[in-house]
Amino acid sequence: MSTREGNLEAPTRHAIDWQDPKYHDAADCDKELERVFDICHGCRRCVSLCNSFPTLFDLVDNSSTLEVDGVDKKDFIKVVDQCYLCDLCYMTKCPYVPPHPWNLDFPHLMLRAKAIKFNNGEVKKSEQLLASTDLQGQIAGVPIVVQAANAFTDLKPVRKLMQRALGVHHKAWLPKLATRTLSQSAAPSQPDLTPRNGERTPGKVAIFATCYVNNNEPQIGHDLLKVLSHNGIAYQLVNEARCCGMPKLELGDLAAVRKAKEANIPLLAQKAREGYALMSPVPSCTLMFKQELPLLFPDDPEVKLVQDAMWDPFEYLVARHKDRLLQTDFKTELGNVSYHVPCHGRVQNMGRKTEELFKLVPGTKMTVIERCSGHAGTYGVKTEHHATAMKIGKPVVKAMATAEADYMASDCPLAGHHLAQGMDEQQLPKPALQHPISLLRIAYGLS
Numbered sequence: 146m147s148t149r150e151g152n153l154e155a156p157t158r159h160a161i162d163w164q165d166p167k168y169h170d171a172a173d174c175d176k177e178l179e180r181v182f183d184i185c186h187g188c189r190r191c192v193s194l195c196n197s198f199p200t201l202f203d204l205v206d207n208s209s210t211l212e213v214d215g216v217d218k219k220d221f222i223k224v225v226d227q228c229y230l231c232d233l234c235y236m237t238k239c240p241y242v243p244p245h246p247w248n249l250d251f252p253h254l255m256l257r258a259k260a261i262k263f264n265n266g267e268v269k270k271s272e273q274l275l276a277s278t279d280l281q282g283q284i285a286g287v288p289i290v291v292q293a294a295n296a297f298t299d300l301k302p303v304r305k306l307m308q309r310a311l312g313v314h315h316k317a318w319l320p321k322l323a324t325r326t327l328s329q330s331a332a333p334s335q336p337d338l339t340p341r342n343g344e345r346t347p348g349k350v351a352i353f354a355t356c357y358v359n360n361n362e363p364q365i366g367h368d369l370l371k372v373l374s375h376n377g378i379a380y381q382l383v384n385e386a387r388c389c390g391m392p393k394l395e396l397g398d399l400a401a402v403r404k405a406k407e408a409n410i411p412l413l414a415q416k417a418r419e420g421y422a423l424m425s426p427v428p429s430c431t432l433m434f435k436q437e438l439p440l441l442f443p444d445d446p447e448v449k450l451v452q453d454a455m456w457d458p459f460e461y462l463v464a465r466h467k468d469r470l471l472q473t474d475f476k477t478e479l480g481n482v483s484y485h486v487p488c489h490g491r492v493q494n495m496g497r498k499t500e501e502l503f504k505l506v507p508g509t510k511m512t513v514i515e516r517c518s519g520h521a522g523t524y525g526v527k528t529e530h531h532a533t534a535m536k537i538g539k540p541v542v543k544a545m546a547t548a549e550a551d552y553m554a555s556d557c558p559l560a561g562h563h564l565a566q567g568m569d570e571q572q573l574p575k576p577a578l579q580h581p582i583s584l585l586r587i588a589y590g591l592s
């Protein structure tokens with residue numbers, strides 16, 4: 146075995162062998178947790194990334210042996226529970242990832258431990274409900290019901306009740322449901338448009354709207370459609386799609402992830418076969434199709450087809466620009482933009498495409514903050530994690546609030562609201578919050 150420190154080769158990632166019964170063997174998983182925790186204890190590079198590593202190092206430092214072997218295995222789950230699978234440790238810090246012979250994949254080991262916990266029935270029903278974004282979709286878009294539900298969840302006693310019953314922290318920012326979903330209200334693509342394929346980009350786009358944009362913030366979707374139309378790009382919404390499965394993955398509910406995959410992949414693969422670029426406006430959902438499903442289902446050719454056709458919106462628009470097919474007739478200067486790069490965008494390995502695109506907009510300067518907001522799916526709203534989530538986001542909040550910005554933006558809409566909440570709580574100046582796609586619509590001068 147090599148003893149060299151660090152990894153000089155490009156990281157590779159192994160498929161997740163979750164269909165193998167050994168994957169769900171708790172004793173075998175504990176053995177692997179102990180091996181990996183021991184390497185991490187000797188390394189400690191990730192201490193500032195999230196709360197998993199400080200939790201681990203505190204357990205070691207308070208153990209009788211001052212080593213991982215002194216930690217009670219029952220406490221391993223405390224480390225696992227703090228991981229929200231952002232992937233940053235794997236993608237940005239760890240020198241021991243494959244092909245290094247130590248073969249360390251911290252997030253996917255956390256996923257294995259989460260899957261075992263889920264199978265043992267140890268994940269609370271309230272957490273499962275919170276991750277069921279498709280359920281919210283059943284009432285989104287029904288005006289009277291939505292208005293009542295939104296008003297109801299604004300009430301302080303109701304928030305206290307939600308804290309007790311659902312484990313949702315009473316102070317955490319919660320999205321509102323839309324009275325009209327994106328799929329109910331999207332403008333149709335321009336008729337008679339002949340798609341112009343570029344060298345890098347198909348000239349037509351099929352949009353996986355995401356539960357969040359469809360049910361909670363359809364304006365982001367409308368703005369995306371306006372930007373595409375302005376650039377002569379034909380589009381379709383994949384309206385029959387369901388949640389991508391990321392919230393279920395975060396719980397270790399792999400059977401639910403499989404169900405989501407079985408519902409979505411045939412629809413998206415069909416669009417890919419018809420020559421559409423696939424696009425999702427929320428980085429976590431894009432990552433699900435680009436990385437997690439291909440690792441969970443490595444032998445499924447349709448999953449591979451979808452992976453290859455899937456784009457982040459700004460990755461697509463920058464490639465479109467390289468194809469000399471992007472309009473650069475910007476009409477509105479945006480001034481200073483405080484911009485947060487979400488973790489699930491960073492780990493897509495595509496570079497900082499949002500920043501790259503805004504360099505084309507005259508009179509616009511982006512201050513880029515590349516650090517986790519702490520929101521992390523449902524982690525930031527849960528009672529037991531909300532305070533930690535706010536703490537993780539504090540340096541980002543400070544950096545964004547001091548930039549004297551006209552706007553603040555994050556490709557992850559939830560991270561954007563979480564950071565805005567941090568500014569309110571710390572009474573820091575809060576620039577106008579806009580999603581980067583909405584900023585682009587403003588820059589084009591589109592109403």
Ligand code: SF4
Nearest residue numbers: 195228229231232234
């Ligand atoms: S994946 Fe993210 S949350 Fe999980 S341990 Fe790594 S850095 Fe922490």
Ligand code: SF4
Nearest residue numbers: 185188189190191239
């Ligand atoms: S995940 Fe890798 S970089 Fe991070 S503490 Fe463990 S060994 Fe070190």
Ligand code: SF4
Nearest residue numbers: 487488489521522557
């Ligand atoms: S910033 Fe967004 S993508 Fe990154 S961990 Fe938080 S919620 Fe997930």
